Amino acid sequence: xxxxxxxIPTLKENPAEAEAVSHRLLLRAGMIRKLAxxxxxxxxxxxxxxxxxxxxxxxxxxxxxxxEVLMPAVQPAELWHESRRWQVYGKELLxxxxxxxxxxxxxxxxxxxxxxxxxxxxxxxxxxPLNLYQIQVKFxxxxxxxxxLIRGREFIMKDAYSFDADxxxxxxxxxxxxxxxxxxxxxxxxxxxxxxxDSGPIGGSFSHEFMVLADTGEDLLASCTSCDYAANLEKAxxxxxxxxxxxxxxxxxxxxxxxxxxxxxxxxxxxxxxPADIVKTLIYETDEGSVAVLIRGDHEVNEVKVKNLxxxxxxxxxxxxxxxxxxxxEVGFAGPVGLKLPIYADQAVARMNAMITGANRDNYHLKxxxxxxxxxxxxxxxxxxxTAQDPCPRCRGALMLLRGIEVGHIFKLxxxxxxxxxxxxxxxxxxxxxxxMGCYGxxxxxxxxxxxxxxxxxxxxxxxxxxxxxQVGLIPIALNxxxxxxxxxxxxxxxxAAGLEVLLDDRDERPGVKFxxxxxxxxxxxxxxxxxxxxxxxxxxxxRGAPDNLMVPLQDLIPYLKDQIAQELHV
RNA sequence: CGGGACGUGGCGCAGCCUGGUUAGCGCGCCUGCUUUGGGAGCAGGAAGCCGGCGGUUCGAAUCCGCCCGUCCCGACCA
Numbered sequence: 001x002x003x004x005x006x007x008i009p010t011l012k013e014n015p016a017e018a019e020a021v022s023h024r025l026l027l028r029a030g031m032i033r034k035l036a037x038x039x040x041x042x043x044x045x046x047x048x049x050x051x052x053x054x055x056x057x058x059x060x061x062x063x064x065x066x067x068e069v070l071m072p073a074v075q076p077a078e079l080w081h082e083s084r085r086w087q088v089y090g091k092e093l094l095x096x097x098x099x100x101x102x103x104x105x106x107x108x109x110x111x112x113x114x115x116x117x118x119x120x121x122x123x124x125x126x127x128x129p130l131n132l133y134q135i136q137v138k139f140x141x142x143x144x145x146x147x148x149l150i151r152g153r154e155f156i157m158k159d160a161y162s163f164d165a166d167x168x169x170x171x172x173x174x175x176x177x178x179x180x181x182x183x184x185x186x187x188x189x190x191x192x193x194x195x196x197x198d199s200g201p202i203g204g205s206f207s208h209e210f211m212v213l214a215d216t217g218e219d220l221l222a223s224c225t226s227c228d229y230a231a232n233l234e235k236a237x238x239x240x241x242x243x244x245x246x247x248x249x250x251x252x253x254x255x256x257x258x259x260x261x262x263x264x265x266x267x268x269x270x271x272x273x274x275p276a277d278i279v280k281t282l283i284y285e286t287d288e289g290s291v292a293v294l295i296r297g298d299h300e301v302n303e304v305k306v307k308n309l310x311x312x313x314x315x316x317x318x319x320x321x322x323x324x325x326x327x328x329x330e331v332g333f334a335g336p337v338g339l340k341l342p343i344y345a346d347q348a349v350a351r352m353n354a355m356i357t358g359a360n361r362d363n364y365h366l367k368x369x370x371x372x373x374x375x376x377x378x379x380x381x382x383x384x385x386x387t388a389q390d391p392c393p394r395c396r397g398a399l400m401l402l403r404g405i406e407v408g409h410i411f412k413l414x415x416x417x418x419x420x421x422x423x424x425x426x427x428x429x430x431x432x433x434x435x436x437m438g439c440y441g442x443x444x445x446x447x448x449x450x451x452x453x454x455x456x457x458x459x460x461x462x463x464x465x466x467x468x469x470x471q472v473g474l475i476p477i478a479l480n481x482x483x484x485x486x487x488x489x490x491x492x493x494x495x496x497a498a499g500l501e502v503l504l505d506d507r508d509e510r511p512g513v514k515f516x517x518x519x520x521x522x523x524x525x526x527x528x529x530x531x532x533x534x535x536x537x538x539x540x541x542x543x544r545g546a547p548d549n550l551m552v553p554l555q556d557l558i559p560y561l562k563d564q565i566a567q568e569l570h571v
Numbered sequence: 572c573g574g575g576a577c578g579u580g581g582c583g584c585a586g587c588c589u590g591g592u593u594a595g596c597g598c599g600c601c602u603g604c605u606u607u608g609g610g611a612g613c614a615g616g617a618a619g620c621c622g623g624c625g626g627u628u629c630g631a632a633u634c635c636g637c638c639c640g641u642c643c644c645g646a647c648c649a
Contacts, residue, residue, distance in 0.1 A: 012582045012598060012610065017642055037641070092647065109649090143647055145574080157649055208649095218648085303646085316646075355621090406649060422642095443649030459609095477608055511610040530608065540608095 001470065003505040003517075006044050009033075010517050011466050020194065020216060022452035023148025025461050029521050031469070038145025038153030038272065039138060046448070048469035050156065053447050054135050056187045057158045064180040066131040066160050067288040071113045073137055077103030079112035083420045088313060094141045104365040111417050114161040116434065119423035125165050128425065128435075129173055133160030135444060149449035150405060151218070158442040163435045167414075170436035174412050177440045178229070181408050182440060183208055188447060189464020190566070191454060193404060195221045196231040198304050207411040211404030212450040219404050222386050226397030233401070234304040236386040239393040240347055253337070253374060255359055256433065262332025264297040267365060271356065274298070278356045279349050279369070281334040283323050286312040290326055293337055294345040294377075296352070299384040309344065335366055336375040343375060346383040405450045406443070413437040452522075461522025462545045465568040470501040473523040475514045477530030477564065479506065487526040488529045491539070491557070498558045500565070524568070525561060 009030040018024040018032070026032045031046030042050060050544040058068065075390035077095070080086035086093075086103075094106040107113065114132060122130060135158045144155050153249050159179065164170040178194075185192045190212050197209040209232055211221055231237075261270045268275050278297030283290060284306070291310065295301045307315050320331055326341060327334040335358035349355070350371050359366045371377060386393075388401045418424065418435040427433050443450075448467070465471060472495060476488040491502045504524060505514045511530075518526050527547070528540040539557055540549040543564070552560050 009581090011582065016577085016583070019643065034641095140647080140648070144645085146643080146644095151647095155649070158649085377632080409649060441649050446649055475608095480607090510607050510609090510611060512611085514608090515609045517610085528608080532608085 001501075001503050003503055004507050006046055006503075008043070008517075008521070010520055018148060020147035020150065020449075020453070021456055022150065022449035025452050025456055025520070025522075025565045026148055026449065029461055038142060038151070040149065040152060045469040049448050049463070050445060050468055052467050052469075053188060053444050054158075056184055057135065057442055057444065059131050060180045060184045060187070061158070061160060063078075063133070064176050066133045066162075066180075068134060069117075069132050070134050070136065071107070071110050071117075072138070072177055073107055075105055075107045075110075076115055077105065079116055079421070080105060082350065083112050083115075083417060085112070090313075091141050094139050099237075107136075108138055108140040109439075109441075110134070110136075111161065111413070111437075112421065115417045115421045115423050115437070118161075118420055119224040120420075122163065122423075122435070123425055123432075125425055125427045129162065129164045129169050131160055131162040131173060131177075133158060133440070147216075147218075147449070150444050150453075150465070152445065155443065156445040158444055160368065160440040162438040162440070163418075164438075165425070165436070166446065167436055169412070169469055170412060170438055174410060174438050177410050177438065178208065180441070181410060181440070183210070184442065185407065185465055187569075188451065189455075189466050190407070190447070192453060193221065193223060193230055193402070193405070195223075195404075196229075196235050196558050198232060198235045198308070207409060208559045209406050210408030210410075211310055211402075212407050212447075212454060213404050214453040215403050216453050217403035217405040217509055219406055221402050221404050222388075222399050223402055224392035224395060224397050224399055227392060227395040229392050229394040233385050234302065237393045238347065238382050238384060238386050239396065240382075241351065251354065251368040253369060255361075256365050256367055257363060258333075258365045259363045259374075261363075262330075267356065268297065271365070271367075273356060277354075279336075279352065281327075281336055281358055283326055283334060285314070285316050285318050285322065286310060287314045288312050290318060290322070290341055291378075292334070292336060292339055292343045293383060294343060294349045294371075295384055296346065296348045299348060300345065301388075302383060303383040305381070305383050306344065309379070309383065327360045328357070329358065329362050329364075333360065333362055333364060335360050336371075336377075336544055337366055337369060337370070339375070342378040344383060345371060345377045345380050346382065347380060350380040351376070354568065405446065405453060407447050407450050408440075408442045410440045411438060413439055455522070457545060459516070460520035463522040463524060465524045465565055468522060468524050470503045470523055471565055472500055472502045472527055473518040473521070473526045474502050474504045475511070475518060475526060475528045476505070477511050477528060478538065479508070481542070483534060484529055484531060487534055487554070491527070491529065491554070495558060495561070498562065500558070500561055524565065525556070525563075 011028040014024050015027045018027050031043055033041045067502045096104055098104055137159045139154050142153050145151055162173040175200035179254045190213045192210055195209050195211055222236040223230040261267050264278050267278050279294050282293045303315055323331050354368045357369045358367050388399055392399050415434045423435045424432045451467050452461050476484050479485050495502045524544050526542045533540050538551045538553050541552045542549050
């Protein structure tokens, strides 16, 4: 391919709108352009990267026995009413009406559509198991699109849905996908980790997320240093510390004046105690009323755990006014004693003896509060986020916290959608049974960004060979030198004939410009042909990211490059 | 939605506080000449309803109000 003929609008400077590395570099490398917030154009090179990802995904999905289909982007509201998600899904679901006033949405996911398709077409156990996937544009009206392709509103996703006769079959399929996903991300050249995950609003019983490890990742994960336990922080269960419920201390409640002392840190400093002696009382509003959550001062509440415990979909910290109504005090002085709300306490709180809490009175706290004696706890549960100081819930080994970008998520759905939409089949005995479902997503466009978050330097992108838009950048020094020109044009044709993907920089630019652009684009191999090397019958080859050139005789160039590329593709 | 920042040729920015006559700089773009191993030099040139609407004023990029858009931090998720 000729650089001069492709639309590759590289940028010298960082666009003001981009903060994240991948966002910046995708823009600078001329691979994407923004149309609106969270909505992007893919330019020729960006599209090539996307196609590389898609190809790997297709090959591995097909290999795992899945079949590709393509479902509509626009979906009728009726299906979403059937699954009850029209109400549940929230504002993220882009809704609109067609000319007849019929409610529609732009699909953020396709459980309803696939289940509808399958309930109409699959009626016998003989047709099972079935795994259907598509690679398609999705739209989720994200609260806050950010980081370019990492959290866009419109994005490209591979989603697969499996249908099995029974739970055993569904689990076998889940494992098949688990393995396929490992192959996909490995082939993409990504450094990733599989973690246990919360299944979120899509529902279902258990799930795993595939996380590309990157410091800029939006997700936090806990990973054990001794066993293979790893989980999303939202999910990671806190191991119950040895010990039993506390016994009431003999001391009576003590009201202390704490003027303008609100935060845990302020209270700890003021009373000369540690945050672990304090309990914070968080007032939440849910779709089923207000509740109080008790968390030890040095811990962080895990709202996903709270949501799951309460079985609610909305969970929002109460506002200033609401807190005053419910506690009778300003924010910072709430406490469980005498509070007329359901109280949910974290395990660690139930173990405390003499804790310090707000007094539900402005500028006062209570000391010597005992959870068993002084309050009515509705339920004790694991409600906090795990920390690096906690032991591994599986082996009690040491944990470390990592950041990751979620690029894949597999769910065991069970019967949720097949029951809601009445998708059933007849078994060998002629009995009607619901289909066991699973669903499996991959953020195709996000992978492109994740790969860059993981592979870049000061000069630009460092793509894994498997994802690079082209494998080789071919740079002539002084195209007006007839010998150079002839050599480079011959090389270009020969390399392409040998099946290599080559970008010949035929622009009338100075060498420095071409080097800079070649680095920026992240092409894995750079081949430079200049008069000096040519005199020795050689070309200079540089692996992206490597410090030095290697002189390769022209006749060895093709085998050398093919060998190098093959090596990297089969890691 | 809450908090913060920003909106000036294609891109990055200055000018605004302290209103004033042709709105500047760098990069990019076009033409010519000279250059050609890490984002060249010289000369010439094109390109801006200063995000929009309204107000204050003799006069608004500049002051005030409203709106729109974008980005960053938090609540959602591939």
